[in-house]
Amino acid sequence: MTVYNIALIGFGGVNRALAELIASKNDLWARDLGFRLNIVAVSDLYLGSVISPNGLDAKTLVESKFAKGGFGQLSGGSAEADNETVIKTAPADIIVEATFTNPKDGEPAVSHCRWALESGKHVVTTNKGPVAIGAQVLKALAEKNGLHFEYEGSVMSGTPVIRMAEKTLAGAELKGFEGILNGTSNFVLGRMETGMDFSAAVKEAQELGYAEADPTADVEGYDVRLKVVILANELLGANLTPDDVSRKGISGLTAADIDAATKSSSRWKLIGSAVRNADGSVTGSVEPKCLPLEHPLAAVSGATNAVSLNTELLGSVTVTGPGAGRIETAYALLSDIVAIHNASGAAQKKEAA
Ligand SMILES: NC(=O)c1ccc[n+]([C@@H]2O[C@H](COP(=O)([O-])OP(=O)(O)OC[C@H]3O[C@@H](n4cnc5c(N)ncnc54)[C@H](O)[C@@H]3O)[C@@H](O)[C@H]2O)c1
Numbered sequence: 435m436t437v438y439n440i441a442l443i444g445f446g447g448v449n450r451a452l453a454e455l456i457a458s459k460n461d462l463w464a465r466d467l468g469f470r471l472n473i474v475a476v477s478d479l480y481l482g483s484v485i486s487p488n489g490l491d492a493k494t495l496v497e498s499k500f501a502k503g504g505f506g507q508l509s510g511g512s513a514e515a516d517n518e519t520v521i522k523t524a525p526a527d528i529i530v531e532a533t534f535t536n537p538k539d540g541e542p543a544v545s546h547c548r549w550a551l552e553s554g555k556h557v558v559t560t561n562k563g564p565v566a567i568g569a570q571v572l573k574a575l576a577e578k579n580g581l582h583f584e585y586e587g588s589v590m591s592g593t594p595v596i597r598m599a600e601k602t603l604a605g606a607e608l609k610g611f612e613g614i615l616n617g618t619s620n621f622v623l624g625r626m627e628t629g630m631d632f633s634a635a636v637k638e639a640q641e642l643g644y645a646e647a648d649p650t651a652d653v654e655g656y657d658v659r660l661k662v663v664i665l666a667n668e669l670l671g672a673n674l675t676p677d678d679v680s681r682k683g684i685s686g687l688t689a690a691d692i693d694a695a696t697k698s699s700s701r702w703k704l705i706g707s708a709v710r711n712a713d714g715s716v717t718g719s720v721e722p723k724c725l726p727l728e729h730p731l732a733a734v735s736g737a738t739n740a741v742s743l744n745t746e747l748l749g750s751v752t753v754t755g756p757g758a759g760r761i762e763t764a765y766a767l768l769s770d771i772v773a774i775h776n777a778s779g780a781a782q783k784k785e786a787a
């Protein structure tokens with residue numbers, strides 16, 4: 435049985451949910467997926483860090499109510515988060531990066547990924563910063579070292595978009611996309627339609643684990659801008675930076691705007707899009723749009739996301755599914771590990787042939 439040793443960098447909603455899944459589903463995964471996951475290290479800004487070469491019990495990790503610096507009480511633990519030591523020295527096969535997204539320069543997560551790939555460890559991440567800002571360099575480093583840098587959860591949480599578009603739609607000739615790519619803002623707009631006030635709706639999205647550490651990123655469109663960059667660069671072969679994508683959020687929409695849309699059989703949605711122009715360049719944008727109810731994206735509600743991929747050979751293909759949520763995003767990490775596992779199986783078969 436294959437066992438992957440993993441180190442968790444960040445132990446907030448998403449990585450804690452992954453630990454919960456490990457505690458309850460490792461046997462199922464061993465049977466159905468052919469591997470088990472063993473947590474050999476965790477590092478978190480608030481809790482500190484711990485390296486345990488034989489593995490930490492996932493259930494105990496999830497159920498313990500650690501105080502600030504609490505990992506310092508564990509064998510092999512420290513009250514400080516020493517990410518660099520954990521990433522470079524823990525006996526992990528895979529580093530699971532789920533710290534805060536920094537929309538400006540992607541740090542320190544870019545460094546976390548680089549340290550991992552330089553020390554022979556695969557990276558799976560849900561953090562949009564290193565993908566939107568550092569993907570080219572990190573992918574090249576991974577390839578040079580025969581490793582994987584996987585980030586399905588950086589767009590639409592566990593809903594398959596990146597691998598689906600790259601693998602299943604290969605050859606369909608993508609020309610552009612438009613979508614609802616932020617769960618929090620879509621949830622807030624839906625709540626405002628029921629008469630709830632903007633701040634109360636944002637608070638509820640935070641409580642449900644959808645929002646970024648600073649929810650300004652969600653409601654002002656910074657988060658969607660990173661996702662537009664990720665999809666445009668990955669699927670349209672663009673080379674965009676966040677500053678290349680125009681951005682407007684939903685905070686300027688008033689109750690009167692929402693009401694007026696309802697009365698005219700339409701709905702406000704925060705839309706992220708990109709299109710390949712005739713000269714081959716790619717233009718991306720993020721802005722609220724008032725969509726008629728019959729538009730395919732108008733019915734997408736709550737933290738659900740959807741993206742319509744506009745292809746030459748197949749027309750428009752729309753993928754809908756959860757765009758945020760702790761377990762939903764932890765599933766994206768699992769799907770990345772499955773991709774690594776399947777690729778290593780395929781490589782072994784090729785070697786044996
Ligand atoms: N929650 C979601 O629905 C969702 C969906 C897709 C992607 N993401 C992304 O996944 C990542 C994790 O999301 P989350 O919901 O778990 O966030 P969270 O805020 O619940 O947890 C982040 C954790 O990382 C820790 N942390 C922050 N900076 C750190 C550092 N430098 N070193 C060590 N630990 C650090 C924090 O202490 C916190 O415990 C974020 O980048 C987020 O944008 C989240």
Ligand SMILES: N[C@@H](CCO)C(=O)O
Pocket residue numbers: 588589590591615616617618619644645646652657757758759
């Ligand atoms: N805060 C983000 C998480 C998923 O990237 C959202 O609400 O969509």
